[in-house]
Amino acid sequence: MPDQNPLSHPVLRVIPRDQHNVSRKDISPSALRVLYRLRDGGFAAYLVGGAVRDLLAGRQPKDFDIATDATPEEVKQLFRNCRLIGRRFRLAHVVFGREIIEVATFRANTDDGSGDREQHEGGRLVRDNVYGTIEDDAVRRDFTANALYYAIEDFSVRDYVGGFEDVQNRLMRLIGDPETRYREDPVRMLRAVRLAAKLGFQIETATAAPIPQLASLLSESAPARLFEECLKLFLSGHAVESFLGLERYGLLPALLPASAAALKANRSGALRKVVLDGLRGTDQRVANGDPVSPAFLFALLLWPAYCRSLMALQAQGVQTVDAQRRAADRVTVQQLSTIALPRRFSIPMQEIWLLQSRFSLRQGKRVSRMLSHPRFRAAFDFLSLRLAASDEHAADVEFWLDQQRQLGDAHRASYDADADAVPPGPGDVDAQRRPRRRSRRVSSATDE
Incomplete structure (x- = not known):
């Protein structure tokens, strides 16, 4: 049987503009400004995560997050209205009045020995600041529906882990081994329930199976x-x-x-x-x-x-x-x-x-x-x-x-x-x- 784990073999699928419903008119103008300035600065930048998921599902997002190969410090150099936050997960916040556009650098799913990615013995992730490629970033996200990237250069949606199909089928599916991912962060169990309730999705069978046995891990949060x-x-x-x-x-x-x-x-x-x-x-x-x-x-x-x-x-x-x-x-x-x-x-x-x-x-x-x-x-x-x-x-x-x-x-x-x-x-x-x-x-x- 072929390996079904997208952590092992992420494969890029490009969904062209005429095959999806994401439109720039539905994206925050502030988010578009950040995307274009990052691109003009020589960096790759994509609208990512819940915003892409919600737009594909026919919903209007509340927040617009961006993923890029620029480091937080490089983002700050491009935007005077930027502040860096976080220790466990270093982020750049670009502030436009009351709106904040969150910019995250592509993360890798491996430990490079620098101490910037740290796990407790039980598997819970307590620090995650090892930077990587967009492929690395895609497979380390929690659900396939949250690992979709909208590219402004050609208005396509880029999918490395089958998230586009899961959104079409209204499924919440964890990337990788569900038990391992829940042990990394037990709150993911609550997120699975919450996002399924919000979007009217079903939790995929393998994603749901370990939850009752691992529910007690929430006490560690x-x-x-x-x-x-x-x-x-x-x-x-x-x-x-x-x-x-x-x-x-x-x-x-x-x-x-x-x-x-x-x-x-x-x-x-x-x-x-x-x-x-x-x-x-x-x-x-x-x-x-x-x-x-x-x-x-x-x-x-x-x-x-x-x-x-x-x-x-x-x-x-x-x-x-x-x-x-x-x-x-x-x-x-x-x-x-x-x-x-x-x-x-x-x-x-x-x-x-x-x-x-x-x-x-x-x-x-x-x-x-x-x-x-x-x-x-x-x-x-x-x-x-x-x-x-x-x-x-x-x-x-x-x-x-x-x-x-x-x-x-x-x-x-x-x-x-x-x-x-x-x-x-x-x-x-x-x-x-x-x-x-x-x-x-x-x-x-x-x-x-």
């Missing part, structure tokens, strides 16, 4: 990096499919261990219904261009864990109010060992949970105090989500809806100016504490 990856998974408009992918490939217990255990123990499936309904709402808000706070997102993702911990404490005889606080703290601390959730999100997340029990207290001054609470709207939106599991809270939801209507437009506008700055939509808990002059949308992370 930096918690801060996993937090950023979660934002990409769930705040980019494909949260439901990302969640289902994490379940399908056994990654949920590695990423959200306490919630995964709670979902497994919840035989009725009510908690899962709440999570999925909330993620559908998140996707709709992203599609509408509305903000969603990471605090609300993690309140949703960790809600099953909170409910299970609360029930366990109450079964031990802990009083309700104390049990709620202890459960919130316990779940937060447990999750921090995997995902570095910043306090600016974990504190409002806990407030959303703790306010849930107060919606049933509908007497006297408690109502006005609740309405003026800075987390009221986020907590109320969360209460509404819980209707996906049962109608037990329907009366509470209707009561608080009526209370909000009774505030009246004038009263509500005054309240919004003092407490919210800009009236937030569902789940935008950050907006409820910010003063007007500093209000801004919490931006979701972009895809590579």
